[in-house]
Amino acid sequence: MPLVTIDDIPVEVPEGTTILEAARMIGGDIVPPAMCYYSKLKTSGGYCRTCIVKVEQGSAKDPRPMPKPVASCRTTVMDGMVVRNITSPENLEARAGVVEMLLINHPLDCPVCDQAGECHLQDLGYEHGKEETRFEFPRREFEPIDIGENIKLHMNRCILCYRCVKVADQITDGRCHGVVNRGEAAEISTYIEKAIDNDFSGNVIDVCPVGALTDRTFRFKSRVWYTKPVDAHRDCAKCCGKVRLWNQGEEVLRVTARKDKWGEVEDTADGSTAWICNECRFDKKHINDWTIEGPSKIDRHSVISANHYETTLRNIKADTIKMMGSKPHGDKVTLGTGALDPNNIH
Amino acid sequence: MSKKLLLKNDHVPYINKLSVYREHGGYSVLEKTLKNTSPENVLEEVKKSGLRGRGGAGFPTGLKWSFLARPEGVPRYLVCNADESEPGTFKDRYLMERIPHLLVEGMILSSFALGANTSYIYIRGEYFYVARILEQAIEEAYAAGLLGKNILGSGFNHDCYVQVGAGAYICGEETALLESLEGKRGNPRIKPPFPAVAGLYGCPTVVNNVETIAAIVPIIEMGGEEYAKIGVGKSTGTKLISASGHINNPGVYEIELGVPVEEFIYSAQYCGGIRGGRKLKAVVAGGSSVPILPTELILKTANGEPRLMSYESLGDGGFATGTMLGSGGFIVMDEDTSIVKNLYTFARFYHHESCGQCSPCREGTGWMEKILHKILEGHGTLKDIDLLWDIQSKIEGKTICPLGEAAAWPVAAAIRHFRSEFEDYVTNPESIKDIKHYYRLQN
Numbered sequence: 131m132p133l134v135t136i137d138d139i140p141v142e143v144p145e146g147t148t149i150l151e152a153a154r155m156i157g158g159d160i161v162p163p164a165m166c167y168y169s170k171l172k173t174s175g176g177y178c179r180t181c182i183v184k185v186e187q188g189s190a191k192d193p194r195p196m197p198k199p200v201a202s203c204r205t206t207v208m209d210g211m212v213v214r215n216i217t218s219p220e221n222l223e224a225r226a227g228v229v230e231m232l233l234i235n236h237p238l239d240c241p242v243c244d245q246a247g248e249c250h251l252q253d254l255g256y257e258h259g260k261e262e263t264r265f266e267f268p269r270r271e272f273e274p275i276d277i278g279e280n281i282k283l284h285m286n287r288c289i290l291c292y293r294c295v296k297v298a299d300q301i302t303d304g305r306c307h308g309v310v311n312r313g314e315a316a317e318i319s320t321y322i323e324k325a326i327d328n329d330f331s332g333n334v335i336d337v338c339p340v341g342a343l344t345d346r347t348f349r350f351k352s353r354v355w356y357t358k359p360v361d362a363h364r365d366c367a368k369c370c371g372k373v374r375l376w377n378q379g380e381e382v383l384r385v386t387a388r389k390d391k392w393g394e395v396e397d398t399a400d401g402s403t404a405w406i407c408n409e410c411r412f413d414k415k416h417i418n419d420w421t422i423e424g425p426s427k428i429d430r431h432s433v434i435s436a437n438h439y440e441t442t443l444r445n446i447k448a449d450t451i452k453m454m455g456s457k458p459h460g461d462k463v464t465l466g467t468g469a470l471d472p473n474n475i476h
Numbered sequence: 477m478s479k480k481l482l483l484k485n486d487h488v489p490y491i492n493k494l495s496v497y498r499e500h501g502g503y504s505v506l507e508k509t510l511k512n513t514s515p516e517n518v519l520e521e522v523k524k525s526g527l528r529g530r531g532g533a534g535f536p537t538g539l540k541w542s543f544l545a546r547p548e549g550v551p552r553y554l555v556c557n558a559d560e561s562e563p564g565t566f567k568d569r570y571l572m573e574r575i576p577h578l579l580v581e582g583m584i585l586s587s588f589a590l591g592a593n594t595s596y597i598y599i600r601g602e603y604f605y606v607a608r609i610l611e612q613a614i615e616e617a618y619a620a621g622l623l624g625k626n627i628l629g630s631g632f633n634h635d636c637y638v639q640v641g642a643g644a645y646i647c648g649e650e651t652a653l654l655e656s657l658e659g660k661r662g663n664p665r666i667k668p669p670f671p672a673v674a675g676l677y678g679c680p681t682v683v684n685n686v687e688t689i690a691a692i693v694p695i696i697e698m699g700g701e702e703y704a705k706i707g708v709g710k711s712t713g714t715k716l717i718s719a720s721g722h723i724n725n726p727g728v729y730e731i732e733l734g735v736p737v738e739e740f741i742y743s744a745q746y747c748g749g750i751r752g753g754r755k756l757k758a759v760v761a762g763g764s765s766v767p768i769l770p771t772e773l774i775l776k777t778a779n780g781e782p783r784l785m786s787y788e789s790l791g792d793g794g795f796a797t798g799t800m801l802g803s804g805g806f807i808v809m810d811e812d813t814s815i816v817k818n819l820y821t822f823a824r825f826y827h828h829e830s831c832g833q834c835s836p837c838r839e840g841t842g843w844m845e846k847i848l849h850k851i852l853e854g855h856g857t858l859k860d861i862d863l864l865w866d867i868q869s870k871i872e873g874k875t876i877c878p879l880g881e882a883a884a885w886p887v888a889a890a891i892r893h894f895r896s897e898f899e900d901y902v903t904n905p906e907s908i909k910d911i912k913h914y915y916r917l918q919n
Contacts, residue, residue: 176666177834179874198873204666227870231839264863267846290832309661309832312644314842316832 132209136160136183137217149202149213150181154392160215163225163254165232165339166291167203170394170403174296175203178289179228180254184221187212199224222258229258234265235314236340237286245341247354250393251289272317277307278325280346280412281335285317288342294318294334301405302328318342329368332411336387336395347412348376348384357383359428362420368407370398374426375417382415388426479706481694481714482687483730486574492609494616497577503622505697506581509588510630513696518589522692524700526712531557531648531685532763532803534787543672544590545680553681554592555657556583556689558599558606559641559648562763563825564805567716568686570728572599572606575690576613580636582689584622585696587634590682595636597686598653601643610638645829649877650683651675652831663833664877685803687716708734711786715801721808724748737761737783737790738775741808754810758893761790762802764822765882767889768815769799795889815894816901819886820848826883837880840871844887851898854905861898865891 131142136153137160143152151169153161162183167175175181181203185196190210199221202213214221233255240246272285290309295318298305307320320326326334335343357376364371376384387395387406398404414420490496497503509518523538544552556579560568572579579597587595599607614636617623625633639657641647647656651665654676675681691713695703704712711733720726723741725748731740740746741756750756759774760766777783778797783790790801809818827841844867847860864887872884891898 176876179834179836182874201666201876224870224874228835228874231835231843231870234839234843265843267843289835290838292833311832312646313827313830313832314838316838 132207132211134207134209134211134213136213137215143207147207149183149185149200149205149207149211150175152207153202153213153215162202162215163250163258164203164392165250165254165289166293168293168296168337168394169392170397171293171296171300171337174293176201177292178232180225180232180258182221182224182228184214184218185211186214226258226260229254230260230264232289233259234263235270235286236289237269239287243284243287243341244344244349244354245287245338248393249341250339251287270314275319276325276346277320278327278331280332280408281326282344282346282349283318284342284344285319286342287340288318289340290316290318291339293337293339294343297334297337298326298331301333302330304328307334329407329409330405332408333387333395333405335411336389336405339393345384345386345411347415351383352378359426361388361423361426363423364410364414364420366407366410369410370402370404370406371410372398372404373406373410373420375420375422377417380417382417382420385411385414479714479732480730481706482571482578482690482716483574483728486570491574492576492613494577494613494620497575502577503581505693506584506622507628509585509696510628510632515589515591518585518692518696521696521700522589525695525703526700526707526710527688527691527695527703528711528787529685530687530691530715530803532562532765532800534801537684537688540672540684541586541590541682543670544682545673546591547680551594551679552590552592553676553679554583554587554590554595554689555650555653555676555681555683556595556597556686557648557650557653557683558597558603558686559645559653560603560686560803561600561645561648561829562765562803562805563822564718564720564760564807565763565803566718566720567728567804569603569606570718571686571690571716572603572610576610577617578690578693579610579686580613580617580623582692583636584617584627584634585692586682586684586689587636588632589692592682593633593635595634596657596676597636597638598647598657599638599640600647601641604640607638607640614638644831645825646831646877646879649879652877653683654681663831664879666876706732708784708786709788711788711801715785715804717785717804717806719747719806719808721806722751722754722810722813723808724751731785733784733786734789735785737785740785740806747806747808750808750810752810754812756808757811757813758809758815760799760805760807760809760886762800763805764807764825765885766800766802767795767798767885768818768893769797769889770893773797773893774799795885796892799889815890815897816848816852819890820845820852822886823848823883826879830879830883834874834876834880836871836874837876837883840867840880841883843867844883851901854901856898856902858899858902861891861895861902 133142134152139156141152141156162181164181165178182199183202184199187193189208274284277283295308298307306324309316310319335345357378360375362373362375373385374388375382387404390396396404485491485500519541527537528534558568583595623636644662646652647662649664652662656662671681671683706713714730715733717729717731729746742749756771758768758770760768777792787801790799792798823845827845830837830841832838847864850856868884868887871880
């Protein structure tokens with residue numbers, strides 16, 4: 131098995147593992163952030179460039195460094211490879227550049243965005259972004275469109291990660307949405323704003339790392355940190371029926387698939403990915419539709435779910451990376467302990 | 477007199493017709509090769525010739541061919557990259573327009589060496605009329621038994637198709653070209669795997685520039701060793717240069733690699749000097765994406781040696797004081813030229829042509845264009861110049877394909893060599909209202 135060293139931590143991984151997956155096996159701060167890579171979707175990754183790392187030594191056989199930073203999600207490890215992520219200031223600088231690029235045309239409308247609190251771009255901005263923008267021109271704008279009665283597309287917020295395109299390609303039949311136009315004008319769209327009509331189309335909402343694709347049945351109902359997520363299941367003929375309910379009191383505000391600590395949909399016991407169907411997602415909004423298993427374990431390091439939102443605000447000018455360093459990622463926060471309690475957020 | 481290999485018959489009337497082309501020795505190399513030589517020998521001759529890719533990167537062609545995977549039972553493809561879209565480059569168009577059969581002959585010869593039974597010529601959408609010329613040539617070749625089954629009784633089968641693109645610079649990037657050829661959106665693929673292993677339809681594929689493939693014909697005709705004697709050092713053979721800009725004789729020239737740049741610009745045989753007897757200000761030596769160089773650095777290297785038209789000499793000094801031969805798009809600018817305005821034109825082009833797949837290029841190219849526009853309009857600040865420099869450094873090397881670099885290099889080079897001009901635009905916008913007047917005063 132190839133032995134790879136990431137930020138001075140050696141790890142042995144199976145043949146064909148990517149640098150990003152190897153880093154996830156080590157865990158902690160050295161895991162590069164990934165906005166477009168999604169391990170459950172084939173050929174995803176490589177587009178956003180946030181996961182770039184410096185390869186100091188290509189392999190034991192060919193110790194030359196790689197001339198450019200590489201996308202860790204799409205580069206497989208070689209035996210004897212030496213990778214630098216957070217121990218290379220140069221690499222962090224390059225990543226900050228990518229984060230800046232992702233944000234210059236983003237509307238930064240977090241206060242009115244449904245994704246706030248569980249948005250990967252928000253986390254990325256807090257951890258790797260700068261306090262001020264250097265972009266002084268009007269931002270790119272698109273009109274929000276409804277693609278079907280349940281999904282809202284806000285192209286302004288999109289970072290063109292292609293995840294939803296891969297979902298449409300790989301887990302739904304009769305794909306009718308993709309990327310139109312090119313360059314800065316490129317947008318996710320359906321053919322002449324055609325509705326997406328498919329049993330599994332709702333999964334595009336789950337894979338969207340930002341607030342570009344949101345659930346119209348949940349829009350503006352609540353903020354995500356005011357809801358209590360519980361794991362639940364039902365017998366469903368179309369999908370695995372294992373979901374996460376986001377409740378307020380007895381009311382089911384939203385149904386999503388269950389996600390792991392990387393923000394990806396979890397695997398079921400048989401190893402397949404637990405995508406859920408539109409019936410479970412949009413139509414079963416009554417608590418009696420579901421068998422409740424118990425509170426969900428929120429295993430993500432989101433600035434809001436990990437409850438250091440206030441700290442971040444207070445130290446907004448401090449070096450965010452240094453600050454995050456003292457708080458290991460993957461902090462387990464169990465619901466009910468107050469992490470998402472509205473009373474804790476002022 | 478310079479040596480002409482590719483364009484030796486370009487002025488023969490009706491050379492685009494098969495009969496005329498054959499009268500001038502056309503397809504004789506193919507006939508001899510199919511009769512007497514093995515594919516391995518052709519590959520060997522190409523290796524010996526030291527031919528380097530003429531599309532811009534200058535990668536040794538023989539080496540590229542030897543990387544081609546040859547698994548049993550899987551077809552191999554040759555794809556000709558005729559998506560010539562780099563601003564300042566128009567050599568392939570001239571070649572295909574004048575002597576289409578040279579390319580067709582090169583395609584068959586190369587395919588024979590690679591064991592490819594199918595080849596494609598992917599031509600940019602704007603060259604639709606050239607595509608028609610190529611199609612006519614291919615039709616003639618089929619009728620004469622030079623294409624199709626059992627070519628000239630050799631047992632070698634080959635089909636050649638022309639595919640017209642839809643007008644995207646990005647489709648000149650080889651993997652985007654393959655995607656487009658497969659009928660998909662022309663987005664570059666993430667490498668590895670390289671086309672030599674998994675290219676068109678997942679099969680091993682070689683993608684070569686028009687000029688590279690055409691050069692195979694004279695190489696096989698004269699032998700690789702003889703070809704390698706032409707040129708200088710590792711820059712062997714002849715190269716087509718598209719000369720444009722403020723020169724007396726713009727056009728396509730075939731030069732022996734190693735001609736001094738000064739001779740190329742001022743000799744009557746080539747560019748014929750600067751229009752109106754004005755002074756030379758700067759040259760973009762290899763198509764819009766390569767770094768621009770001011771007079772003192774394009775005529776002589778930093779060491780004071782004369783700069784030659786070759787891969788090595790133009791690259792001498794790295795990007796600090798050198799540039800690249802690139803695709804041979806030689807753009808000459810005289811003393812009246814505004815570098816900032818020129819850079820804005822380039823930046824607008826790359827912004828327009830970015831595919832939008834990866835973030836630094838999608839967002840950065842537009843940002844650079846906006847800042848340059850602001851500076852041009854006289855609203856810039858000195859900080860904007862530093863910001864431009866920073867943005868280009870954040871794009872370069874961070875993207876999926878080389879379009880990021882192509883967009884970043886011209887910006888970096890213009891600031892590196894002409895910073896004072898940018899500063900003038902910022903600090904004294906009034907003085908640049910009359911560009912001509914302003915620049916005359918400078919000299």
